[in-house]
Amino acid sequence: xxxxxxxxxxxxxxxxxxxxxxxxxxxxxxxxxxxxxxxxxxxxxxxxxxxxxxxxxxxxxxxxxxxxxxxxxxxxxxxxxxxxxxxxxxxxxxxxxxxxxxxxxxxxxxxxxxxxxxxxxxxxxxxxxxxxxxxxxxxxxxxxxxxxxxxxxxxxxxxxxxxxxxxxxxxxxxxxxxxxxxxxxxxxxxxxxxxxxxxxxxxxxxxxxxxxxxxxxxxxxxxxxxxxxxxxxxxxxxxxxxxxxxxxxxxxxxxxxxxxxxxxxxxxxxxxxxxxxxxxxxxxxxxxxxxxxxxxxxxxxxxxxxxxxxxxxxxx
Numbered sequence: 545x546x547x548x549x550x551x552x553x554x555x556x557x558x559x560x561x562x563x564x565x566x567x568x569x570x571x572x573x574x575x576x577x578x579x580x581x582x583x584x585x586x587x588x589x590x591x592x593x594x595x596x597x598x599x600x601x602x603x604x605x606x607x608x609x610x611x612x613x614x615x616x617x618x619x620x621x622x623x624x625x626x627x628x629x630x631x632x633x634x635x636x637x638x639x640x641x642x643x644x645x646x647x648x649x650x651x652x653x654x655x656x657x658x659x660x661x662x663x664x665x666x667x668x669x670x671x672x673x674x675x676x677x678x679x680x681x682x683x684x685x686x687x688x689x690x691x692x693x694x695x696x697x698x699x700x701x702x703x704x705x706x707x708x709x710x711x712x713x714x715x716x717x718x719x720x721x722x723x724x725x726x727x728x729x730x731x732x733x734x735x736x737x738x739x740x741x742x743x744x745x746x747x748x749x750x751x752x753x754x755x756x757x758x759x760x761x762x763x764x765x766x767x768x769x770x771x772x773x774x775x776x777x778x779x780x781x782x783x784x785x786x787x788x789x790x791x792x793x794x795x796x797x798x799x800x801x802x803x804x805x806x807x808x809x810x811x812x813x814x815x816x817x818x819x820x821x822x823x824x825x826x827x828x829x830x831x832x833x834x835x836x837x838x839x840x841x842x843x844x845x846x847x848x849x850x851x852x853x854x855x856x857x858x859x860x
Contacts, residue, residue, distance in 0.1 A: 545573075545603060545646070545770045552577040552601040554586055554635055555608025559715040559759050559858075560650065560708075564607055567763035577601055587630040589638070596642040604647045605766070606635045606688070611681070615721050618813075621680035628681060632688030636703065640695050647703040648770060649692050651685040651778065653755070653819050654678045655707060663822040666707070666778055675816040693777040704775045706766055709782035709821050712840065713759030714847040719859045726756060726841070729793055730848055733800040742804040744797075747812035750790030755820050757783045758835035758843070768831040782821035783833050789814075792837070799841045 551568065555561040556578045568576060577599055585591050586608050596604075610627040617624055632649065639647045656664045657672040669689075674682045692703040712726040720731060729746070736744045765781045787795075793806055835843065851857045 545767075547572045548575055549573070549602045549645075550575045550577065550600065551603040551605065552579075552596075552599070554604065554606045554631070557581070558607065558609075559713055559717070560711060560762065561607040562715050563713060563759035563763040564605060564766060566760065567767055571767060586634055587627060589630075589634045592634040593638040593641060596638045596644065600642065601639075602645045603770075604635060604639050604644050606631065606647065606649045608635075609650070609685075611717070612719075612723065616719075616723075617678040617681055624678075625680035625684050628684030629687060632684060632691060636688065636691045636695065639703070640699060640701060645702065646770070647692065647701070648766065649688050649703070649705040650766075651689050651705050651707045652681070653707055653709045653780075653782070653821055654682045654816075655686050655689065656819070658816050662818050663782075663820040664780070665822045666776065666780060666825070669778075677813055677815050689778050696777065702775075704769075705778040706769050707778055707780050707821070708762050709755040709757050709780075709819070711757055711759050711762055712844050714844065715759070715858060716844065716848075717858050718848065725754065725789065726792065726796070726844070727848075729796045730800065730841070730845055733793075733796050733802045734845075734848065736804065737800055737802050743807050744793075744802065744804065745807040745809055746789075746793055747809055748789065748814035749810050750788060750793065750806075750808050752789050752814040752816065753786045753818040753820065754789060754792065755783050755786040756792070756837055756840070757781065757833060758840040761833035761835055761840075765826055765831050765833075768826060768829045772829065776825060779825050780821040780823045781826055782823040783837075784823060784827075786818065786820045787837065795838055796841060796845075799838070799845050 658675040660668040689705045716727040717723045
C-alpha cells in the first residue's frame with residue numbers, strides 16, 4: 545500500500561480504529577481521513593455516499609461496529625444486527641460506487657460456527673450453526689464479509705476482510721454491563737479493590753476458553769494484510785493460543801491487586817466453549833504478536849487508570 549494513499553478509517557475513534565491510526569502513522573501514512581460519528585453517520589447511506597464522492601479515498605478500512613459482550617448481544621440483538629448491517633452495506637457499496645481501490649472490512653471470530661473444529665480455519669465458515677448468544681452480530685459481520693467477496697468476484701475490486709479474535713487494549717469500552725469480558729473484568733476487579741470487597745462474582749463457570757489479542761498487535765497484523773497483493777477473501781488474525789476465562793480472571797486479579805475470592809454464577813451463560821483461530825495464513829507473512837497476555841493487560845490497566853483519573857473513561 546502506497547504511503548501517500550488517501551485512507552479512510554471508519555471508526556477511528558474506537559479501540560481498534562485508534563490502534564490502526566497509530567500503526568499507519570508509525571509506518572509513514574499521513575493522508576488519513578478521520579471523521580467522528582457526529583461528522584459522518586455510517587448508518588446513513590446517503591451521507592456515506594456523499595462523503596466518499598467528495599473525499600475520494602483510495603483505501604477504506606472498516607473498523608466501525610456496534611460491539612459488546614454476552615449481556616449486550618443478548619439484550620440488544622435487533623440493534624446489533626441492524627446497525628452493523630447498515631455500516632457494512634453503506635461503506636462497502638459506497639466504496640464500489642465511488643471507485644475506492646481497496647477496502648478492508650473487519651469481522652470477528654464469532655462468525656465461525658459454535659461447534660467449529662479447533663483451531664478454526666477460514667474454511668469452516670457457514671458449515672454449522674452459530675453461537676446463539678451473539679448470532680445477530682455474527683450474521684451482520686458475515687454479510688459484510690460476503691459483500692466484499694461478491695463485489696470482488698463480480699466487479700474485480702480488491703475488497704477483502706480480516707477476522708480478528710477477541711481484542712483488548714487502550715481505548716477499550718468499560719461499560720459496566722455491555723463491555724467485552726476483559727474490560728468488564730478489569731473494571732470489576734478495580735472497583736473491588738477500591739471498595740475492599742472480599743469476593744468478586746463472575747458469569748458462567750470459568751471453563752470457557754478464549755484467545756485474546758492486543759489491539760496494537762491487531763493493527764500491525766492488518767498492515768501485513770494490506771501489504772498482500774492478492775489476499776484471500778478473508779483471513780484470521782489471532783494470538784495463537786488461548787486461556788480459560790478463569791485463568792484470565794485470575795491474571796486480571798493479579799494485575800489489579802485484588803486478593804479476595806472468585807465466585808462463579810453458573811446460572812449465567814458461558815457462551816461458546818472455545819474459540820481459537822488458525823492464523824497460519826497471516827503468520828506466513830512474517831507477522832507475529834508482540835504482547836503476551838499479562839504484559840498486554842498491564843498496558844490496558846494503565847490506560848484504564850489514566851482515562852479514569854482524567855474523566856475520559858469510555859463507557860459507551
